[in-house]
Amino acid sequence: xxxLTIRMPDEKYQRLKALSRRRRTSVNQLIDEMATLMLAExxxxxxxxxxxxxxxxxxxxxxxxxxxxxx
Numbered sequence: 001x002x003x004l005t006i007r008m009p010d011e012k013y014q015r016l017k018a019l020s021r022r023r024r025t026s027v028n029q030l031i032d033e034m035a036t037l038m039l040a041e042x043x044x045x046x047x048x049x050x051x052x053x054x055x056x057x058x059x060x061x062x063x064x065x066x067x068x069x070x071x
Contacts, residue, residue: 006031 013027020027055062 016027016030020030023030
């Protein structure tokens with residue numbers, strides 16, 4: 001496990017601290033959860049971009065399949 005030092009405005013830190021108290025967790029855990037969400041979002045974007053690239057130039061075939069499915 002690695003340690004990370006970050007700088008942020010005091011007001012933002014105080015708000016995170018208050019949020020962590022309401023959630024009954026630590027600021028460290030909040031930051032870890034935010035990082036997990038951001039990484040999951042980045043993975044989803046990369047996955048979508050890969051799938052979009054695989055479908056590039058296949059619009060008509062996709063439309064055919066949609067029309068077929070509607071029948």
